[in-house]
Amino acid sequence: MTEDRLCLHHVPSSRSFRxxxxxxxxxxxPEIELYAIPDGSLRTTDFLEKSPAGRVPALEIDGQVIFESGAILEYLAETRPEAALGRAPGQTERVDYLQWMHxxxxxxxxxxxxNLQHVxxxxxxxxxxxxxxxxxxxLARTLDVIERAVTERDWLLAGGFSAADIMLGFNLYAAPFFVRLDPYPAVRDYIDRIEARPAHAKARLMDGPQAFYSRDFYPWDS
Structure with a gap:
């Protein structure tokens, strides 16, 4: 690994999309190294040295390897503060930012x-x-929480779009496979705003096709 290498170890439509x-x-x-969950590529010695749990993401950046999507996003927000995607200690929205991240x-x-049960x-x-x-x-109860949060504002924080929207917004790709979004108009509008972001569209193009879901919806009693 070189000091200037930027490489994402990635499975399409997984947490590494964040x-x-x-x-x-x-x-x-980034450079992208692709893996697949069923083929054993996440269990090789080389990959386990980068991500000891054998899961994506792992990001090579700034001469180091970071695993865990939340840690990576917090690191990127804190080391690139000019983008204003984080909320630093002492800022008014710091606690809300951390709560949404987690x-x-x-x-x-x-x-x-x-996913485990259905897929x-x-x-x-x-x-x-x-x-x-x-x-x-x-899952429906967590959507209730988001519905209330984005009913009167565009993003999770009143101060605007942040890494918390990336952490949580990724989940909203998978949620509709298991819970109908009809009762959540604000969540649906929030998803529309996410998908309208040019960076999200660019990331989707780089992501690759998802190989998880073969159905449009998975009812619990099927």
């Missing part, structure tokens, strides 16, 4: 459980309808 989008917002275009992972963990279990008969019902309800 990093791809954040880099696009910063006007930075709430995004609370929601993402629910989505991960739903990644090799034997569909092992799915638990009880778990699916509980997790779909939990």
């Amino acid at each position: 990093v791809l989008w954040m880099l696009a917002e910063l006007g930075m275009t 709430f995004a992972e609370t929601q993402a963990s629910i989505l991960a459980n739903l 990644f279990l090799r034997d569909p008969s092992t799915k638990s309808p009880t778990v699916l019902k509980i997790e779909a309800a939990r």
Whole structure:
């Protein structure tokens, strides 16, 4: 790895999309090394040296390797403050910013459980309808929180778009596969604003096609 290498280790439509989008917002275009979840490429010795849990993202930047999407976004926001995508200690919105950054992972963990049950279990008969019902309800409650937050403003923070919108906005690509968005008009408008951002569109073009979902919707009782 060289000091000036910028390389994202990436699975399309995974959490590493957050990093791809954040880099696009910063006007930075990385090299991309692609991986696939089923083929064992995330379990090689070389990749595990970059991300010890064997998960994307891992980002080579500034002569180091950083894993965990939240850590990467916070690092990028703090080391490129001119983009105003973070909220520094002492700023009025600092606490709200941190809460949304971490709430995004609370929601993402629910989505991960739903993905596991609906998409990644090799034997569909092992799915638990009880778990699916509980997790779909939990996901709906997190959407209730977002609905209230973006009903009267464009972004999660009153001060404008931030890395928190990237952390959480990524989740809203997957959420509609498991919870209908009809009761969430503000969330739908929020998604429209996200998708209208040029950096988001650029990141989607670099992302590659998703290989997770074969259906438009996965009801908990299917």
